[in-house]
Amino acid sequence: MNNPNHNFSRLDRKKKRKDKILNVLIAAVVVAIVITSSIIFLGGDKEQSDKEDVKNNEEIVEQNKDDEVSKEEDPSLHDEEVEEENVDIIDEDTELEEVEDVEITVDPNDPIVSQSIVNPAWEPIGTEQTGxxxxxxxxxxIDWIEKERALTYATGLSADNMIIWKLKNGGSPQKSIGIVSSKDKTEKYQVFLEWVDNEGWKPVKMDVLTTLDFNY
Incomplete structure (x- = not known):
């Protein structure tokens, strides 16, 4: 005769085993769902990021192409750049030539003259005199007026902003010396002139003075 309790225990063990297997299967499904969701989510973000990077790169390349086309379509822009570069080069060369040609000397023992200038570019100022x-x-x-013109030419002072402190013989009938300054006396010069026949007075040397307080 069978024992009812024995049969019940066997059924109970079978049920527990089935429940255990079912729980394992459920857990496996949940893990699989989590993994799949993560892959889809992360992969989607990466794909979207890659698409955005590609789009941005395409926009940058397109912008660069537009800039290049704009420069090619408007050659005047390039011409202006070249002209500006040429102007700078010409100016620098001119300044160098002027510095090389002009002779500037300084005598540290002369308290009146800060520097003496000889400029080979100086020319006779012209004359209305004949004979x-x-x-x-x-x-x-007329001779005085032409001497005054030579003084303004050498110093760069305008006639209405120049005081002639002394205009005297420079050691011969064809040489003169002028002591001049600006009206505010901030610029002070001693200019040596020589007469060139049929061409007028020519500056040959100019001293930049430190003072007007000396014996002219």
């Missing part, structure tokens, strides 16, 4: 030249030191004479 044999005679140097005249009388204001309003």
């Amino acid at each position: 044999e030249h005679a140097s005249v030191y009388k204001r309003d004479s």
Whole structure:
């Protein structure tokens, strides 16, 4: 005769085994779902990021192409750049030539003259005088007026901003010396002039003075 309790225990063990297997299967399914979801989510983000990077790169390349086309379509922009570069080069060369040509000397023992300048580019200022030249030191004479023009030419001072402190013989009838300054006395010069026949007075040397307080 069978024992009912024995049969019940066997059924109970079978049920527990089935429940255990079912739980394992459920857990495996959950893990599989989590893994699949993670792959889909992360992969989607990466794909979206890659698409955005590609789009941005395409926009940058397209912009660069547009800039290049704009420069090619407007050649005047390139011409202006070249012209500006050429102007700079010409200016630099001119300044170098001027520095090389102009002779500047300094005598540390001369308290009156800060520097002496000889510029080979100086030329005779022209003249209205004819015949044999005679140097005249009388204001309003043509010779005086032409000496004054030579002084403004050498110093760069305008006639209405220049005081002539002294205009005298420079050691011969065809040489003169002018002591001049700007009206505010910030610029002070001693200019040596020589007469060139039929061409007028020519500056040959200019001293930049430190003071006007000396014996002219």
